Amino acid sequence: MILRPEQTADLRAFVDERVREHGCDHSHRFTEEWAALRGMDWDDLLDILDAQGGFCDCEVVMNLSDGSVLTAEPSKARTEGNWRVPESFVPQEGAVFEHVIACNPAKGRNSHAMEGEWLVPAPQGVKPRKRVRKSVHFFVGIHSGLPSEAGVVAVVPAMSAAAFVEKVRAGAIEELRGFGEREAAFVLSRIAGLAEGTPVGTHFMEVNDFSGKSEELRVHRIFFR
Numbered sequence: 001m002i003l004r005p006e007q008t009a010d011l012r013a014f015v016d017e018r019v020r021e022h023g024c025d026h027s028h029r030f031t032e033e034w035a036a037l038r039g040m041d042w043d044d045l046l047d048i049l050d051a052q053g054g055f056c057d058c059e060v061v062m063n064l065s066d067g068s069v070l071t072a073e074p075s076k077a078r079t080e081g082n083w084r085v086p087e088s089f090v091p092q093e094g095a096v097f098e099h100v101i102a103c104n105p106a107k108g109r110n111s112h113a114m115e116g117e118w119l120v121p122a123p124q125g126v127k128p129r130k131r132v133r134k135s136v137h138f139f140v141g142i143h144s145g146l147p148s149e150a151g152v153v154a155v156v157p158a159m160s161a162a163a164f165v166e167k168v169r170a171g172a173i174e175e176l177r178g179f180g181e182r183e184a185a186f187v188l189s190r191i192a193g194l195a196e197g198t199p200v201g202t203h204f205m206e207v208n209d210f211s212g213k214s215e216e217l218r219v220h221r222i223f224f225r
Contacts, residue, residue: 153197
C-alpha cells in the first residue's frame with residue numbers, strides 16, 4: 001500500500017479538525033473514519049501508521065510526515081515455517097509440564113484467538129490470518145489459527161511435550177504442522193516457573209556465533225503500561 005503526500009496531508013487535516021473539536025480518546029476512530037470515506041484498506045493503513053508512530057488519532061496528526069510517500073512493508077506468505085529453537089537447548093528426559101500459554105483478549109493488543117485457547121509461537125516468516133503489528137511477533141491459536149500478540153500463563157493437568165504436540169496437531173492448523181516435541185519442550189520450559197496469569201510474548205532474537213548471525217526463538221514475560 002502507498003500513501004501519497006497529498007493523501008497524508010488530507011488524512012492529517014481531516015483527523016486534526018476532529019481531534020480539535022472532540023478530543024483524542026487514544027484510538028483511531030477518526031483515522032478509521034477517513035479510511036472508510038476514502039476507500040482505503042484499514043489493515044494496510046494501520047501498518048503504515050505503526051511504522052510512523054501514529055498509534056492513535058493525535059499521534060497521526062503529530063507524527064505522520066506529509067512530504068513523502070509512505071508505504072507498508074509487504075507481508076510474507078502464509079506458510080509452514082521454522083521455530084528456530086536454540087541449538088543449545090536440550091529437552092529434559094521425562095519432563096512434564098503444568099503450564100501453557102492461553103489467549104486473554106484483555107491483555108495486550110490484537111488478541112484474535114478465542115478466550116482461553118492455547119497458543120503456540122508462530123514460526124518465523126508466517127503471515128498472520130488477522131492483523132498484528134509488524135514490529136511484534138505473535139502466537140497462533142491451536143484451534144482457530146488466529147494470532148495474538150500476547151498470551152497469559154494458564155495452569156493445566158500435567159502432560160509431556162509429546163502430549164502437548166498431539167493437542168496442537170489435533171487442531172490441524174497449517175502453520176503449526178512442523179511443531180514437534182523439541183519445540184514444545186522449549187516453549188513449555190520457558191514458562192514453567194511463571195505464575196498463573198503472567199503475561200508473555202514471543203520474538204526472534206538475533207545472535208552471533210562462529211557461523212555468523214542467526215535468529216533464535218524467545219518466549220518472555222511482558223509488562224503492560
